[in-house]
Amino acid sequence: MHAYSSYDAIILGAGAAGLFCAAIAGQRGRRVLVIDHADAAGKKILISGGGRCNFTNIHTQADRYLSANPHFAKSALGRYSPQDFIDLVDAHGIAWHEKTLGQLFCDGSAKQIVAMLLDECDKGGVTIALGHAIRAVDHSDGRYRVTWGDRSAEAPALVIATGGPSIPKMGATGFAYDLARQFSLKVVEPRPALVPLTLGGDETLFRSLSGVATQVVARAGKTLFREAALFTHKGLSGPAILQVSSYWRHGEPVGIDFLPDAAPGWLTEAKRRQPRATVRSMLGALLPDRLASTLADRIGRDARLADTPDRVLADTERRLADWTFHPNGTEGYAKAEVTAGGISTDGLSSQTMEARKVPGLYVIGEAVDVTGWLGGYNFQWAWASAHAAGSAI
Template sequence: MRGEHFDAAIVGAGAAGMFCAIEAGKRGRRVLVIDHAKAPGEKIRISGGGRCNFTNIHAGPANFLSRNPKFAVSALRRYRPADFIAWVERHGVAWHEKTLGQLFCDGSAKEIIQGLLDDMAAAGVTLRLGQTVERIEKTGEGFRLLIGGRPIDCQSMVIATGGKSIPKMGATGFGYDVARQFGLAVTETRPALVPLTFDVSLLERLKPLAGVAVDVRVSCGKARFEEAMLFTHRGISGPAILQISSYWREGQEIEIDMAPGVDVFDELRRARTTHGKQAVATVLGRFVPQRLAQLLAGDVPGNVADASDKVLRRVADAVNRWRVKPVGSEGYRTAEVTLGGVDTDGLDSRTMAAKAVPGLYFIGEVVDVTGWLGGYNFQWAWASGWCAGQAC
């Protein structure tokens, strides 16, 4: 059966796929974007609490995890945060910096999606939603995709289907299957930027803290982040924990300082002299939320004046050096991204093309490049999509 023909077919109407389509369409390429979802850019829509943390002004190779950390250098240097900020401003989207270089829309994330749709339309891109790719074959001229029983032929094919995170939004391992079909390796994948969970006994002890937030410094190995942490009914979450989750592995401890910059032992000893009649929990309440202070000092009877150095050291270490071993994470259900993916050894870092399969490209989250929390993964989507859009 003779099928429709396009110069480039892009599978995935997320941030990377749509941005790639725009760039390829601007080059005069006849481009088709296909997605099984009913609406484009769903991860864009829900990101940043509906305001889309669309980039980070500090985004650079150091903010990304990959088996080959140098792979992302070329794309991130060729398409920078300033370039996407200019795009945002051209589309009249008002924005602000929140913290740590994180940029958000003043209004709705839907403004970013509409800007992408407008640019695709202007570039002559064809968008088809609610359609599933049933089969892909290599042909002499490129590729043949079977969609709804009908063939579509293309010279170039771009896989922009993301990872496994948030399956309720339709996330699957489709992109990894395509990579393997064409002989590309896929590194181990796992949930990243995800809350961590505790065992039942620890959860029972920490039950009174559910909903308590505290600024912390958390470390695992050489990785360290200083942001907020939230106690939950399952364990711990919040920006600091989501960040460290990308570095943590089962069986490892993490260390949490719940009063960064404060030597709690020194403060407790000082209070023993100056405010000896106060309870230990009262003193701790100066540095951590009261519910947390009460839990940590719950088994210390009497006033701070009555507590020995050994007791105060134990309490202080529970604040400044809490070592805890999570039993797992909440998994792909709540993970913001997928760690790992298509092995970068098989890709060209300038174009995102598969080295051994002419015309095949992988961009965005499906690739083994994972950013920190805070707009970094969107910047990778724009940058990798832009690079592939110059070549596909």
């Protein structure tokens, strides 16, 4: 038999949510153990935001998250705001700046955020055990027992903060879902999110535009995002595409407005002003050359505007305003920034993140079926859900 070390809480996962939860619980006087199979804490934080960590978004609100229960995130997000986290970053003397759309980044490096979290854990006397895979998790008599490497520990509270399977090269796995099923928690089908889309069939010709980017409005269903789209050698990427990918389902089209600033009737207006121009020349003035040529080829409008009926020009406008792509898939978890789906919110308290039917079991961060938009929203969910659980343990 193992001799079990005893703690008040064991947190599985030394990522953003796990470390922050540990710091909060530790500073409330709880004895906390964090376990992670990685050899260093916060590995995914280090690669985030191009190495500068897009640590929150000042426009955070619940409608910027996907979940089977769109109201679930409101409580935690309402009780721990972006400003609360900014105050912590400021207290640690970390310089930051706002990029577009409310996204906050470190001026220096994502390493500063990891160092801050580890410092906060130190203040709370948190024990962090790295470099050994978890071998077993058991529960009986109101105690959770965890075995990793050749060691074991037990506690009345267990926090699942192991994230989702996105970016497997960083060591990400579906371990959280295995644990959820062990404790009879439902799992909403996980899928890659914030991920590039792939094109096949006759749309493969767009791959020849690899490297071309332009500002668009991208649409999946009724959800729209205005940001840059980027053509890749596999299909479509860029912020606008990553955003709609979370809402896209196999078999559905993605619509792109290539000229979001064009006024209705712009082509017929151009016909009056520049009758000798062509659709190709008009597009060439508004879009990157290779993209303009490809779209003009697909539309097949080489006649002068003067020789083209208004109804044909109106139809061309409509096509350019909602160009339909039919992605045949995504680039998968390897390229997904996050995982959509996950442990169902149905079985969790939105106040504390505790499993309703399994006292002492908490689920936080990306492991939960709450997925934010691109741009710091997923970090804010990590902080807010960690704060909810860390304050309750």
